[in-house]
Amino acid sequence: MIVNYGYTDGSGDYYIVIDTDKCDGCGKCVDACPQNVLELAEDDYGDIVVRVRDEVKSKVGYVCLGFNPGCSKNEVNCRSVCEHDVISHTW
Amino acid sequence: MIVAGVDIGSLSGETVLMRDGEILSYSIVRTGADSAKTAEKATDEALDNASISFGDIEYTVATGYGRVIVPFADKNITEISCHARGANYLFPTVRTILDMGGQDCKAIKCNDVGKVTNFAMNDKCAAGTGRFCDVMAEVLDEPLEDIGRISLEAERDAMVSSACAVFAKSEVVSLLRKGTPKSEILSGVHEAIATRVFALLQRVGIEADFVITGGIAKNIGVVRKVAEKVGMNPLISDEPQIVGAIGAALFAEELCKKAKHKDRSKSQ
Numbered sequence: 001m002i003v004n005y006g007y008t009d010g011s012g013d014y015y016i017v018i019d020t021d022k023c024d025g026c027g028k029c030v031d032a033c034p035q036n037v038l039e040l041a042e043d044d045y046g047d048i049v050v051r052v053r054d055e056v057k058s059k060v061g062y063v064c065l066g067f068n069p070g071c072s073k074n075e076v077n078c079r080s081v082c083e084h085d086v087i088s089h090t091w
Numbered sequence: 092m093i094v095a096g097v098d099i100g101s102l103s104g105e106t107v108l109m110r111d112g113e114i115l116s117y118s119i120v121r122t123g124a125d126s127a128k129t130a131e132k133a134t135d136e137a138l139d140n141a142s143i144s145f146g147d148i149e150y151t152v153a154t155g156y157g158r159v160i161v162p163f164a165d166k167n168i169t170e171i172s173c174h175a176r177g178a179n180y181l182f183p184t185v186r187t188i189l190d191m192g193g194q195d196c197k198a199i200k201c202n203d204v205g206k207v208t209n210f211a212m213n214d215k216c217a218a219g220t221g222r223f224c225d226v227m228a229e230v231l232d233e234p235l236e237d238i239g240r241i242s243l244e245a246e247r248d249a250m251v252s253s254a255c256a257v258f259a260k261s262e263v264v265s266l267l268r269k270g271t272p273k274s275e276i277l278s279g280v281h282e283a284i285a286t287r288v289f290a291l292l293q294r295v296g297i298e299a300d301f302v303i304t305g306g307i308a309k310n311i312g313v314v315r316k317v318a319e320k321v322g323m324n325p326l327i328s329d330e331p332q333i334v335g336a337i338g339a340a341l342f343a344e345e346l347c348k349k350a351k352h353k354d355r356s357k358s359q
Contacts, residue, residue: 001206001207001208001209001210002208002209002210002295003209003210004209004210004211004212004294004295007213007215007216008290009215015211015294044168044169044171044172044207045172045206057214058214058215
Protein backbone atom coordinates (compact mmCIF):
# COMPACT_ATOMS: atom_id res chain seq x y z
CA MET A 1 0.00 0.00 0.00
CA ILE A 2 1.33 3.44 -0.94
CA VAL A 3 0.26 5.99 1.64
CA ASN A 4 0.41 9.73 0.96
CA TYR A 5 0.68 11.62 4.24
CA GLY A 6 0.27 15.35 3.82
CA TYR A 7 -1.62 17.90 1.78
CA THR A 8 -1.50 20.49 -0.98
CA ASP A 9 -1.72 24.11 0.05
CA GLY A 10 -1.18 27.48 -1.64
CA SER A 11 2.60 27.07 -1.57
CA GLY A 12 2.92 23.55 -2.95
CA ASP A 13 2.60 19.79 -2.42
CA TYR A 14 3.73 18.49 0.96
CA TYR A 15 3.48 14.71 1.00
CA ILE A 16 5.60 12.06 2.66
CA VAL A 17 4.96 8.96 0.53
CA ILE A 18 5.41 5.58 2.20
CA ASP A 19 5.28 2.26 0.33
CA THR A 20 4.31 -0.13 3.12
CA ASP A 21 4.65 -3.23 0.89
CA LYS A 22 8.41 -2.67 0.79
CA CYS A 23 8.72 -1.84 4.51
CA ASP A 24 10.10 -4.59 6.79
CA GLY A 25 9.45 -2.61 9.99
CA CYS A 26 13.13 -2.31 11.00
CA GLY A 27 12.57 1.18 12.43
CA LYS A 28 15.91 2.68 11.37
CA CYS A 29 14.12 5.63 9.74
CA VAL A 30 12.27 6.36 12.98
CA ASP A 31 15.59 6.83 14.75
CA ALA A 32 17.12 8.75 11.86
CA CYS A 33 14.44 11.46 11.76
CA PRO A 34 15.60 14.61 13.59
CA GLN A 35 12.01 15.88 13.89
CA ASN A 36 10.39 12.73 15.32
CA VAL A 37 7.93 12.53 12.41
CA LEU A 38 7.78 8.73 12.08
CA GLU A 39 6.67 5.77 14.18
CA LEU A 40 6.10 2.02 13.77
CA ALA A 41 2.56 0.66 14.04
CA GLU A 42 0.41 -2.25 12.91
CA ASP A 43 -1.59 -1.55 9.75
CA ASP A 44 -5.09 -2.88 8.92
CA TYR A 45 -3.65 -6.03 7.38
CA GLY A 46 -1.62 -6.98 10.46
CA ASP A 47 1.87 -5.87 9.34
CA ILE A 48 4.16 -3.68 11.46
CA VAL A 49 5.18 -0.79 9.20
CA VAL A 50 6.39 2.80 9.43
CA ARG A 51 3.86 5.64 9.37
CA VAL A 52 3.70 9.39 10.00
CA ARG A 53 2.58 10.17 13.56
CA ASP A 54 -1.03 11.37 13.86
CA GLU A 55 -0.07 14.68 15.44
CA VAL A 56 2.15 15.50 12.48
CA LYS A 57 -0.20 14.56 9.61
CA SER A 58 -1.87 17.94 9.20
CA LYS A 59 1.38 19.93 9.59
CA VAL A 60 3.80 17.74 7.64
CA GLY A 61 5.12 20.71 5.67
CA TYR A 62 6.11 22.51 8.86
CA VAL A 63 7.43 19.66 11.01
CA CYS A 64 9.33 17.62 8.41
CA LEU A 65 12.30 19.53 7.02
CA GLY A 66 11.67 18.09 3.57
CA PHE A 67 14.15 15.97 1.67
CA ASN A 68 15.56 18.29 -0.97
CA PRO A 69 15.71 21.51 1.06
CA GLY A 70 16.49 19.80 4.38
CA CYS A 71 17.64 16.32 5.24
CA SER A 72 19.37 15.40 1.96
CA LYS A 73 22.31 17.44 3.33
CA ASN A 74 22.51 15.29 6.46
CA GLU A 75 24.74 12.27 6.40
CA VAL A 76 21.99 10.17 7.94
CA ASN A 77 18.32 10.63 7.04
CA CYS A 78 15.17 8.54 6.73
CA ARG A 79 15.93 7.73 3.11
CA SER A 80 19.64 6.96 3.42
CA VAL A 81 19.11 4.41 6.23
CA CYS A 82 16.38 2.53 4.35
CA GLU A 83 17.49 -0.47 2.32
CA HIS A 84 14.19 -0.78 0.47
CA ASP A 85 13.42 2.78 -0.71
CA VAL A 86 10.23 2.90 1.33
CA ILE A 87 10.05 6.66 1.92
CA SER A 88 9.95 9.55 -0.54
CA HIS A 89 9.02 13.23 -0.29
CA THR A 90 7.33 15.58 -2.76
CA TRP A 91 9.42 18.56 -1.67
CA MET B 92 -23.08 -16.18 11.30
CA ILE B 93 -24.29 -12.61 11.83
CA VAL B 94 -21.76 -9.78 12.01
CA ALA B 95 -21.96 -5.98 12.21
CA GLY B 96 -20.01 -3.14 10.63
CA VAL B 97 -20.33 0.20 12.35
CA ASP B 98 -19.06 3.37 10.63
CA ILE B 99 -19.08 6.42 12.87
CA GLY B 100 -18.37 9.46 10.72
CA SER B 101 -18.21 13.10 11.66
CA LEU B 102 -21.74 13.88 10.47
CA SER B 103 -23.48 10.52 10.23
CA GLY B 104 -23.26 7.03 11.69
CA GLU B 105 -24.09 3.82 9.82
CA THR B 106 -24.50 0.19 10.83
CA VAL B 107 -24.67 -2.72 8.39
CA LEU B 108 -25.68 -6.20 9.55
CA MET B 109 -24.52 -9.11 7.46
CA ARG B 110 -25.35 -12.82 7.46
CA ASP B 111 -22.93 -15.07 5.56
CA GLY B 112 -21.83 -12.33 3.20
CA GLU B 113 -25.33 -11.00 2.46
CA ILE B 114 -26.57 -7.65 3.76
CA LEU B 115 -29.42 -8.21 6.24
CA SER B 116 -30.22 -4.59 7.05
CA TYR B 117 -28.67 -1.18 7.52
CA SER B 118 -29.33 2.15 9.17
CA ILE B 119 -28.10 5.72 8.86
CA VAL B 120 -28.34 8.17 11.76
CA ARG B 121 -27.00 11.65 12.31
CA THR B 122 -23.95 11.77 14.63
CA GLY B 123 -24.66 13.45 17.92
CA ALA B 124 -22.11 14.86 20.35
CA ASP B 125 -21.71 11.37 21.82
CA SER B 126 -20.17 8.90 19.34
CA ALA B 127 -20.85 5.90 21.59
CA LYS B 128 -24.58 6.72 21.70
CA THR B 129 -24.64 7.26 17.92
CA ALA B 130 -23.14 3.80 17.44
CA GLU B 131 -25.76 2.27 19.75
CA LYS B 132 -28.62 4.12 18.05
CA ALA B 133 -27.50 3.12 14.55
CA THR B 134 -27.04 -0.50 15.59
CA ASP B 135 -30.41 -0.64 17.39
CA GLU B 136 -32.14 0.67 14.27
CA ALA B 137 -30.42 -1.88 12.05
CA LEU B 138 -31.33 -4.67 14.49
CA ASP B 139 -34.96 -3.53 14.45
CA ASN B 140 -34.98 -3.51 10.64
CA ALA B 141 -33.71 -7.09 10.59
CA SER B 142 -35.89 -8.16 13.57
CA ILE B 143 -32.99 -9.73 15.45
CA SER B 144 -31.47 -8.94 18.84
CA PHE B 145 -28.08 -7.61 19.88
CA GLY B 146 -27.05 -11.03 21.21
CA ASP B 147 -27.24 -12.48 17.67
CA ILE B 148 -24.27 -10.41 16.54
CA GLU B 149 -21.14 -12.54 16.75
CA TYR B 150 -18.50 -9.99 15.81
CA THR B 151 -18.42 -6.21 15.35
CA VAL B 152 -15.87 -4.07 13.53
CA ALA B 153 -15.95 -0.30 13.99
CA THR B 154 -14.58 2.19 11.49
CA GLY B 155 -14.63 5.89 10.73
CA TYR B 156 -13.60 8.95 12.65
CA GLY B 157 -15.25 7.78 15.89
CA ARG B 158 -14.17 4.12 15.63
CA VAL B 159 -12.11 4.07 18.82
CA ILE B 160 -15.08 4.98 21.03
CA VAL B 161 -17.57 2.33 19.88
CA PRO B 162 -17.97 0.42 23.18
CA PHE B 163 -19.13 -2.94 21.78
CA ALA B 164 -16.63 -3.25 18.90
CA ASP B 165 -14.32 -6.27 18.84
CA LYS B 166 -11.82 -4.47 16.62
CA ASN B 167 -11.42 -1.17 14.82
CA ILE B 168 -10.09 -0.73 11.30
CA THR B 169 -9.41 2.51 9.41
CA GLU B 170 -12.13 3.78 7.07
CA ILE B 171 -9.70 3.66 4.17
CA SER B 172 -9.43 -0.12 4.22
CA CYS B 173 -13.16 -0.47 4.88
CA HIS B 174 -14.18 1.76 1.97
CA ALA B 175 -11.95 -0.19 -0.40
CA ARG B 176 -13.37 -3.50 0.84
CA GLY B 177 -16.97 -2.25 0.69
CA ALA B 178 -16.60 -0.76 -2.79
CA ASN B 179 -15.03 -4.00 -4.00
CA TYR B 180 -18.02 -5.97 -2.61
CA LEU B 181 -20.53 -3.75 -4.44
CA PHE B 182 -18.52 -3.34 -7.65
CA PRO B 183 -15.79 -5.99 -8.05
CA THR B 184 -14.33 -4.16 -11.07
CA VAL B 185 -13.62 -0.96 -9.15
CA ARG B 186 -10.01 0.24 -8.88
CA THR B 187 -10.36 3.93 -7.93
CA ILE B 188 -12.56 5.19 -5.11
CA LEU B 189 -13.37 8.77 -4.22
CA ASP B 190 -14.94 9.00 -0.78
CA MET B 191 -16.42 12.38 0.01
CA GLY B 192 -17.52 12.32 3.62
CA GLY B 193 -18.82 14.88 6.06
CA GLN B 194 -15.46 16.10 7.24
CA ASP B 195 -12.78 14.78 4.94
CA CYS B 196 -12.20 13.51 1.45
CA LYS B 197 -10.18 10.49 0.35
CA ALA B 198 -8.85 9.15 -2.93
CA ILE B 199 -8.18 5.41 -2.74
CA LYS B 200 -6.83 2.90 -5.23
CA CYS B 201 -7.43 -0.78 -4.63
CA ASN B 202 -6.72 -4.11 -6.30
CA ASP B 203 -9.06 -6.88 -7.48
CA VAL B 204 -9.64 -8.17 -3.93
CA GLY B 205 -10.35 -4.76 -2.43
CA LYS B 206 -6.99 -4.26 -0.75
CA VAL B 207 -5.76 -0.66 -0.67
CA THR B 208 -2.76 -0.05 -2.95
CA ASN B 209 -2.50 3.75 -2.80
CA PHE B 210 -4.33 6.47 -0.96
CA ALA B 211 -4.33 10.18 -0.20
CA MET B 212 -6.59 12.07 2.12
CA ASN B 213 -7.57 15.70 2.64
CA ASP B 214 -8.53 16.18 6.27
CA LYS B 215 -6.86 19.54 6.62
CA CYS B 216 -9.55 21.69 5.03
CA ALA B 217 -13.23 21.57 4.17
CA ALA B 218 -12.79 21.47 0.38
CA GLY B 219 -14.61 18.49 -1.09
CA THR B 220 -16.53 17.64 2.07
CA GLY B 221 -20.16 17.38 3.02
CA ARG B 222 -19.71 20.23 5.45
CA PHE B 223 -18.72 22.50 2.56
CA CYS B 224 -21.99 21.65 0.75
CA ASP B 225 -23.88 22.13 4.02
CA VAL B 226 -22.50 25.65 4.44
CA MET B 227 -23.26 26.59 0.82
CA ALA B 228 -26.83 25.25 1.02
CA GLU B 229 -27.36 27.29 4.16
CA VAL B 230 -26.04 30.54 2.63
CA LEU B 231 -28.27 30.05 -0.41
CA ASP B 232 -31.21 29.06 1.79
CA GLU B 233 -31.91 25.84 -0.12
CA PRO B 234 -32.28 22.31 1.29
CA LEU B 235 -29.05 20.28 1.05
CA GLU B 236 -30.85 17.54 -0.92
CA ASP B 237 -31.80 19.98 -3.69
CA ILE B 238 -28.56 21.82 -4.43
CA GLY B 239 -27.33 19.20 -6.90
CA ARG B 240 -30.49 19.38 -8.97
CA ILE B 241 -30.64 23.20 -8.84
CA SER B 242 -27.05 23.50 -10.09
CA LEU B 243 -27.92 21.54 -13.24
CA GLU B 244 -30.25 24.37 -14.33
CA ALA B 245 -27.29 26.74 -14.72
CA GLU B 246 -26.30 27.95 -18.19
CA ARG B 247 -22.85 28.94 -17.00
CA ASP B 248 -20.72 28.64 -13.87
CA ALA B 249 -20.37 31.63 -11.60
CA MET B 250 -16.69 32.10 -10.74
CA VAL B 251 -16.00 30.74 -7.25
CA SER B 252 -12.23 30.81 -7.01
CA SER B 253 -11.77 29.46 -3.51
CA ALA B 254 -12.23 25.90 -2.32
CA CYS B 255 -11.92 27.13 1.28
CA ALA B 256 -15.32 27.04 2.99
CA VAL B 257 -14.75 30.33 4.77
CA PHE B 258 -13.59 32.27 1.72
CA ALA B 259 -16.02 30.59 -0.67
CA LYS B 260 -18.88 31.55 1.63
CA SER B 261 -17.99 35.24 1.39
CA GLU B 262 -17.57 34.94 -2.39
CA VAL B 263 -21.04 33.40 -2.60
CA VAL B 264 -22.55 36.15 -0.47
CA SER B 265 -21.15 38.83 -2.78
CA LEU B 266 -22.36 36.92 -5.87
CA LEU B 267 -25.85 36.85 -4.34
CA ARG B 268 -25.69 40.61 -3.81
CA LYS B 269 -24.87 41.05 -7.49
CA GLY B 270 -28.02 39.11 -8.38
CA THR B 271 -26.29 36.04 -9.83
CA PRO B 272 -28.81 33.16 -10.11
CA LYS B 273 -28.52 30.51 -7.41
CA SER B 274 -28.11 27.76 -10.01
CA GLU B 275 -25.01 29.45 -11.47
CA ILE B 276 -23.50 30.01 -8.03
CA LEU B 277 -24.06 26.36 -7.08
CA SER B 278 -22.60 25.21 -10.37
CA GLY B 279 -19.52 27.33 -9.61
CA VAL B 280 -19.30 25.92 -6.09
CA HIS B 281 -19.47 22.37 -7.44
CA GLU B 282 -16.78 23.20 -9.99
CA ALA B 283 -14.51 24.41 -7.16
CA ILE B 284 -15.11 21.17 -5.20
CA ALA B 285 -14.47 19.02 -8.28
CA THR B 286 -11.19 20.81 -9.06
CA ARG B 287 -9.94 20.14 -5.56
CA VAL B 288 -10.89 16.47 -5.40
CA PHE B 289 -9.55 15.89 -8.91
CA ALA B 290 -6.09 17.00 -7.71
CA LEU B 291 -6.36 14.44 -4.91
CA LEU B 292 -7.38 11.72 -7.39
CA GLN B 293 -4.43 12.54 -9.63
CA ARG B 294 -2.08 11.98 -6.71
CA VAL B 295 -3.11 8.31 -6.48
CA GLY B 296 -3.73 7.91 -10.22
CA ILE B 297 -7.08 7.14 -11.85
CA GLU B 298 -7.86 3.70 -13.20
CA ALA B 299 -11.21 2.22 -14.36
CA ASP B 300 -13.64 1.51 -12.83
CA PHE B 301 -14.21 4.56 -10.75
CA VAL B 302 -16.68 4.85 -7.87
CA ILE B 303 -17.82 7.74 -5.66
CA THR B 304 -18.89 6.94 -2.09
CA GLY B 305 -19.95 9.03 0.89
CA GLY B 306 -22.82 11.46 1.26
CA ILE B 307 -21.74 13.82 -1.55
CA ALA B 308 -22.27 11.01 -4.07
CA LYS B 309 -25.94 11.92 -3.66
CA ASN B 310 -25.23 15.41 -5.04
CA ILE B 311 -25.67 14.98 -8.80
CA GLY B 312 -24.11 18.41 -9.45
CA VAL B 313 -20.75 17.47 -7.91
CA VAL B 314 -20.85 13.99 -9.47
CA ARG B 315 -21.30 15.46 -12.98
CA LYS B 316 -18.45 17.95 -12.50
CA VAL B 317 -16.08 15.24 -11.22
CA ALA B 318 -17.08 12.92 -14.09
CA GLU B 319 -16.27 15.68 -16.61
CA LYS B 320 -12.78 16.12 -15.19
CA VAL B 321 -12.00 12.42 -14.77
CA GLY B 322 -13.44 11.61 -18.20
CA MET B 323 -15.25 8.59 -16.79
CA ASN B 324 -18.74 8.11 -15.42
CA PRO B 325 -18.52 7.07 -11.80
CA LEU B 326 -20.35 4.05 -10.43
CA ILE B 327 -22.59 4.97 -7.52
CA SER B 328 -24.40 2.50 -5.32
CA ASP B 329 -28.02 2.91 -4.24
CA GLU B 330 -26.87 3.96 -0.79
CA PRO B 331 -23.36 5.47 -1.09
CA GLN B 332 -23.22 6.37 2.61
CA ILE B 333 -23.02 2.77 3.85
CA VAL B 334 -20.02 1.60 1.79
CA GLY B 335 -17.61 1.99 4.74
CA ALA B 336 -19.94 0.06 7.06
CA ILE B 337 -20.28 -2.74 4.48
CA GLY B 338 -16.48 -2.99 4.37
CA ALA B 339 -16.35 -3.12 8.17
CA ALA B 340 -18.93 -5.94 8.22
CA LEU B 341 -16.86 -7.89 5.67
CA PHE B 342 -13.76 -7.48 7.85
CA ALA B 343 -15.89 -8.61 10.84
CA GLU B 344 -16.89 -11.78 9.01
CA GLU B 345 -13.29 -12.59 8.10
CA LEU B 346 -12.02 -11.91 11.64
CA CYS B 347 -14.88 -13.89 13.20
CA LYS B 348 -14.03 -16.92 11.04
CA LYS B 349 -10.36 -16.61 12.01
CA ALA B 350 -11.25 -16.39 15.72
CA LYS B 351 -13.47 -19.48 15.48
CA HIS B 352 -10.76 -21.38 13.64
CA LYS B 353 -8.29 -20.52 16.41
CA ASP B 354 -10.73 -21.66 19.12
CA ARG B 355 -11.30 -24.93 17.33
CA SER B 356 -7.59 -25.69 16.94
CA LYS B 357 -7.07 -24.81 20.63
CA SER B 358 -9.75 -27.24 21.82
CA GLN B 359 -8.40 -30.10 19.73
